Amino acid sequence: MSSDFSPIPREPVPNADQPGVPLVPSSPVAELTDGEWHRMHPATPLLRGGVAFLVILGIVISNFRERLVAFVLPAWGGPEEYDPITAILNSPNILLILGGVLLFLLLMLVFFYVSWRMATFRIGSDAVEIRSGILFRRHRRAQLDRIQSVNISRPLFARIFAAAKLEVSVAGDGANVNLEYLHARDAEPLRAALLTLASGMQHRKAAAHADASAEPGTSKLERLVTDRARDLLAPELDIAQHEVSALVRVPPLRLILSTVISMSTVILLVTIGVVVYLTTRGQFWALFVLLPTILGVVSYYWNRIAKAMRFSVASTPAGMRIGAGLLSTINDTVPPGRVHAVRVTQPLLWRPFGWWQVQINRAGTSALNPAGSATTALPVGRLDDAAAVVGLLLNQPFYQPVRGLLGDALEAPRPRGFVGNPRRAAWLDPFAWKRTGYTLTGDLLIFRRGVVWRHLDLLPLARLQSLNTTQGPIERRLRLATVTAHTVAGPVIPQLPHMSTADSVALFERVSAAVTVAIGEDTSHRWAAARASAPVPEAPRIDLGLWEPTVEQEAALVAADAQRYPTADEAEQTAAETNQENTK
Template structure:
């Protein structure tokens, strides 16, 4: 991916997708692309409401400032003038005869805002060719970003609540590299769905032969149809209506989402905090209870955000890859391209164990460190073990650990019986409880590791995604002839470290893994995962 702030090249006039497509074909457009798709090599503009949607907080701040300064005037309209209206800017303007000047100032400010918004929209355009996705924007400082199709890791569609009401969506194209993302904000919702499919089709190596979309149809059916579409979207069972065309492998009940959020260490901390404040109020002053108000707002925001983000969850296999969607008000829908998972972890927190709940999270390239820590990396927010197994079977390809995913319950319950090399008995002095449940194996083109007793976890790392391998042995571990084996992939939430492995076994596994990594890389299908039209579904 590249950023270019000063490219002096002839720029074609962008096509306004609201008015239709241009008839002149761009030289970069692939010949196989259908003329009705947005991936036609032409420059297109984003949603006309983009300046407002991106600067919504700024406009709300202006409105709040006006209301705060004219509150006395607004009150007098309904209840009559107050006793003290001195300092009212409206009274001052009227008394000094500056009404015309004030009107010109307001008109000038409005004109400036409208003009700037129009220019920012005109200068914000994108195009999709047979090789890349490009975005250029900026009025004073121009930027030109490019994402190569053969480096795409996934495509995500975000629909924040306010843009969702306008039928708009933000499309993020993730490529390899930290913060390697091209964001098209905002597009019409149907256009975003269609463009995502086209980008992933081109990235797979297939052509768009005869592909057509009705992306613009949604916005041309009148106000009534637009309102009906928004209501259906908000009331739909799926967070992403596109998943409805495919069989959802896993569903998460609302009660389970709420329960898993409440059964956590955050709730334990909240209970202890409330108990501490109650004791302080009893012993000291009752005013201490008012200090709970900010804490209650903080905890409430956390619970609300976590629950609404995980509701209406769905995951399905589509021809473009695995699609994961969730969200009640603001929705996130991501399509992960085949073979783009660098590591996957099945985890059971301690407090979830009585309920039999598990979560699945992944490490992907092209996601910033900040985003890696968000809930978007949890491809399964909460589910039973059979749900986790179904998710893994969708995410992992043959030769990337898929066979291990098919025996997930057995690997969790009896790792030694599934062929994993376990920690030696002498490791019990370093890990008294977990040594019986710590082991690893190389199978089906992946490294599989199992560890943990109270916090049980299973990690699968496809060998083709391993960047380096490391053995670590401290002075204490050297006494017991054990070592820790670590697989390095791209930065992410999944830690592929296997502690307390017999040192000779770890060395043998290390050299075996190195040989197989080289073999996997040579036999890998490459970045175009479906160049021969085999189909990714």
């Protein structure tokens, strides 16, 4: 262990073994973040090998089911000849084989046990570290101020065993530090402690840990089962536990409807139509096409619904918390300033319903694990919900300006303050040119695009990596150019095609200057340290348009609104002033 390591200041941890010392609620987490090495949950080997275990169990059970059916109904037909179990049962070396299997299981058990013994983690004041591996030792250390998000993932299997996986995500492909598995009751407070340490906040609050399951007069087993059942049936997000200041939920019905109203349904309906037509013409082979198509579409529906069911986006002190999942749950906490790009988009079929989707780019989403939920901040929602989520993602303290901006930019034919394509861009973009445009607010670059797939890209200037303007030969003839903003990889690819050359040069120069300013002012890697020196206004509770501000809040809001989103008149006025200055 390094000698320069200094453990975080903490209250003395009471020793549970010592009689007379009362158990402080925060003790488990305080112990875990004490800068010493700790072990994972004892069920870890079982859980990590859980999938393989289930598969083997499934094979064995399905084998025995056939055997059972054959035993009860001999007419059904006996087990197949090449069935491995039949082969083993008929083998003369049955004892040898069984012994081998037993030895293998024993070895596996020893291996899992040793690998559990060898895997340890430690959380210090500036880094989280894991050590693992038996033959090939691995020691991985992640700086806390580089954390992009902390995810608590709970596969169904782990939920049954009251375990959870804590994924500390840093930028880089496959660079996550995974604490798998922890006791479920430790995961949430541990995350809060990690993010508090990472935020640079000097004094951390003791994480409250409610142990409500202790009901006197019940047996241990009964209590355990009650506890597990309660956990499995509990809501995905417990508002009381998280100090939630704003919350957006996706109603289940809307999620299901939005999944069904999609292109895959159209494909399914077309396929059914074609098959019915062919069948009536006597082409019965067509029926064979139907089944795989239906299976594919249904499994797509199920995947999406099971993953996004109970979706919630909440603003917590540690950052924005995105939680979802029906059976296996995921909840990801993204600290402020970790979102590199936001896209609000609308598939064509959703337009009659006024539904929108919010996607984000962020560092540390692995290419190896392209889980949709990691880049989806809102699977479906009304524009009000989308505005609330965008406000949370971009740390905009007020709701109304964001709602106003989104409503204006997404629904108005020619929104105020946006610089659009010139008419001649219609040669290259016959329909979309009218909607293409950009605006630059105090800290955001906003691109608006798309006729069929309407979308709006909001890019925090402090996160922009670089900026690019290009011009091909056809564009040159039309005096047009394209501007592309580069962010970390993700679903949002912000591009503004076919601006007039002058506008794109202006955009390029203004944004590249604004980005360097934004970088200089950015302190989000230790987000709370900055807050201590320069207090930001307390974020009001966002109630999706129902929020009624006080007089002071109203005034602040109007001021913020005016500053961030200048009206067209003001924009013209300032432009005219600038022009006058230029002429002088």
